[in-house]
Amino acid sequence: MKWKTSLAGLHSYKPGKREEAVMEELGLTKITKLSSNENPLGASKKVQKLARELSFQTEIYPDGHASDLRKTVADFYDISEEELIFTAGVDELIELLTRVLLDATTNTVMATPTFVQYRQNALIEGAEVREIALKPDGHHDLEKMLEAIDDKTAIVWICNPNNPTGNFLPLEDIRAFIQKVPEDCLVVLDEAYIEYVEPQPLAHEKWIREFPNLIITRTFSKIYGLASSRVGYGICSKEIVHYLNIVRPPFNTTTAGQMLAKEALLDQAFVAECRALNHAGIAAFKSFSEAYPDVKLYPSQGNFVLLDLGREAAEIFSFLEKNGFITRSGAALGFKTAVRITVGTEEDVAQVIALLKEFLD
Secondary structure (H helix, E strand, O other): OOOOHHHOOOOOOOOOOOHHHHHHHHOOOOOEEOOOOOOOOOOOHHHHHHHHHOOOOOOOOOOOOOHHHHHHHHHHHOOOHHHEEEEOHHHHHHHHHHHHHOOOOOEEEEEEOOOHHHHHHHHHOOOEEEEEEOOOOOOOOHHHHHHHOOOOEEEEEEEOOOOOOOOOOOHHHHHHHHHHOOOOOEEEEEOOOHHHOOOOOOOOOOHHHHOOOEEEEEEOOOOOOOHHHOOEEEEEOHHHHHHHHHHOOOOOOOHHHHHHHHHHHHOHHHHHHHHHHHHHHHHHHHHHHHOOOOOEEOOOOOOEEEEEOOOOHHHHHHHHHHOOEEOEEHHHHOOOOEEEEEOOOHHHHHHHHHHHHHHHO
């Protein structure tokens, strides 16, 4: 086979072990997954009710325009329906962006560590990846990112809040950054966790009219609890939508996914409930970290925390797993002595903190 040379050295995504497999392997009767930043409350009751009652013709292709969902999202943000593109999660949107803009003649600028799919998809297209180390506090180093941009830079990525650190950059800093980026370089503002930010930032969706080279990406996988439905979207100029639609598969979001996402967006009371639960969980982890001088907690505004305990990540991960909690080893994320933990229910958080104290003491 004549495989693309750009694939050499790349590896496929390795999902974590299934909960059932972990229980069998370790002889556990219960396991709680806190590794993939999923909503511990699931979807809202209204969405769950709709899911149980869904009725549609399974032999008919989905609406490739996502018309009902499109109108609902456009009305919610007070933007034009033509300023939206819907994809099978933000993962697909990232893939489409790299496909339309990157090749062996271009480069792309991003932080490190950050969401791994930016780098993976850029390398698949053969582009040069320019990674700028996060500041010690976990924030993007915007000044150094600007310095890395040249006339061959096609995309700059900002994950806000950043995954895996959870840091949130003030919007005024991002705005000042975009103003300095060349107009022919796309700025991707990935806001998968924006609904968790407390307090909620001012609306900035209409920035896309001031900055035609900006796309804001969001998802229904996180606070809306619809990870299995695979619905993400981009807010951007009509020109960006045009080029993305050229490479977008025609029926990429499912009928069920569109219907559930629409219902989820309309239930903002549930979103507020999830945000409050998450905020309380992060506060509990903060109190824990303050009691241990050698423990570093990155200031997260996502639905997860990155805790540096000063011990090998594999050791921390294994200890928590043996005690019934699957987390994410920081070793795979660029932090050799840390673990990333999804903020679960109040009970989950209390149990994990008790285990971490036991581990450290």
